[in-house]
């Protein structure tokens with residue numbers, strides 16, 4: 231047992247007071263986006279009530295306050311990942327934009343024919359499609375690390391896939407479809423041994439487990455604030471400082487320049503050269519509050535809570551006759567549990583669960599390569615976070631039985 | 640119980656015992672579409688003879704709503720002219736948009752799908768088969784003797 235007080239946590243999340251036809255919300259879709267604690271909502275709203283102005287522009291006091299809040303958020307969020315030099319954090323709308331920035335500013339700018347990009351079949355579409363675009367534009371070849379039958383990366387032929395031609399390795403830290411936690415350190419070391427840079431998709435890992443950017447030695451790490459208790463459109467790209475110096479900007483516009491001439495412009499400093507136009511100031515301030523919240527709980531405790539609930543959920547689902555995808559060992563998986571219940575289509579199941587106030591995702595989870603690998607077009611996915619309880623798992627399993635009754639012939 | 644609106648017996652019956660779910664060798668028209676959100680997939684095959692949908696079958700995989708809708712569609716449309724079939728498709732869409740009050744005569748079992756209107760996110764499941772059918776028939780030129788387009 232851990233000291234995690236889930237009931238106290240739940241009281242911080244106003245949305246959990248909602249009911250649907252008298253039934254309390256059972257929110258099991260944090261893999262898609264998390265709910266927000268009052269502390270985050272208040273931080274964002276306080277920014278608007280007290281400090282709102284455009285960042286990096288106003289000479290007046292309010293403008294300075296806004297800039298301070300924005301840059302303070304940068305330091306705070308970087309520290310959440312163990313990074314002290316805040317200039318290593320580029321603010322973006324989240325994982326998708328971060329990966330596209332690397333694909334554009336590094337991939338397109340430096341790859342050519344004969345080069346290879348290695349990614350995995352476990353990736354979210356946002357860590358596949360940008361690399362396909364790079365491959366099309368540059369002539370580089372896109373290759374894939376496959377998956378084993380039990381939902382792990384198949385590293386048996388890594389020596390053959392990863393070589394001198396490999397310039398970029400893109401890999402998720404935690405699968406959003408299978409829950410699998412990947413052996414990042416091993417992959418980073420192997421990639422660095424052949425001179426490739428590593429882009430980590432931390433969209434699912436960052437909210438749910440301790441992540442130490444420099445311990446991992448990742449070159450780029452992308453994350454989404456909205457999945458870690460923060461506002462939508464918050465998030466960023468962490469990088470090694472020397473790589474940011476070489477990364478090309480993707481967006482041109484205000485504030486990313488130093489000087490503009492008729493035929494060219496010079497860039498502002500890192501990280502501002504990657505932040506063209508008015509940024510999501512209030513949202514990043516909200517994300518900083520989310521980092522405070524998570525650090526106060528302690529990421530080790532968050533992880534332990536989720537291990538416990540995930541263990542319970544997998545056991546109960548298997549008992550009920552569900553087919554659970556991905557590893558069953560909670561040491562190597564997070565709290566994202568994809569499953570089929572008998573042969574009830576995920577959409578039908580999700581509709582029936584919704585009737586009980588239970589919110590789950592049904593579909594391919596933007597991971598069609600995973601779905602294809604395991605021969606299914608879709609799964610139902612329950613994903614857990616700090617506010618979920620074993621009682622909610624019980625409700626889920628009880629509602630599955632009800633769905634079984636409706637579809638029994 | 641609200642679920643009764645959507646999981647009616649007729650729907651579950653068409654889902655579990657789909658009508659006309661088979662290939663149609665020699666079909667003049669066919670078309671496959673999927674719903675990118677959920678992966679549901681439907682292929683429609685039709686014999687179009689002299690401007691009439693003489694025979695209509697489907698293949699596919701997906702949720703109870705998409706598959707039962709396809710099954711009901713094959714029953715409701717077969718024997719109608721291409722024009723009438725496209726008109727029925729329009730009315731079905733109208734019903735799913737909550738704009739057309741279905742009459743049992745024309746709609747048959749399809750009336751059962753009306754309850755899906757209360758589940759906006761599932762409406763596209765119900766409409767998928769009709770999208771495929773419309774696309775398949777579009778190029779037949781509607782009129783008698785028009786060139787049907789090849790299976791493929």
Ligand SMILES: Cc1ncc(COP(=O)(O)O)c(C=O)c1O
Pocket residue numbers: 261262323324325326327354356357402404405406431433434454596
């Ligand atoms: C593993 C993974 N990568 C990337 C993304 C994309 O994140 P966002 O939509 O916040 O850019 C997600 C979100 O679903 C994800 O789960």
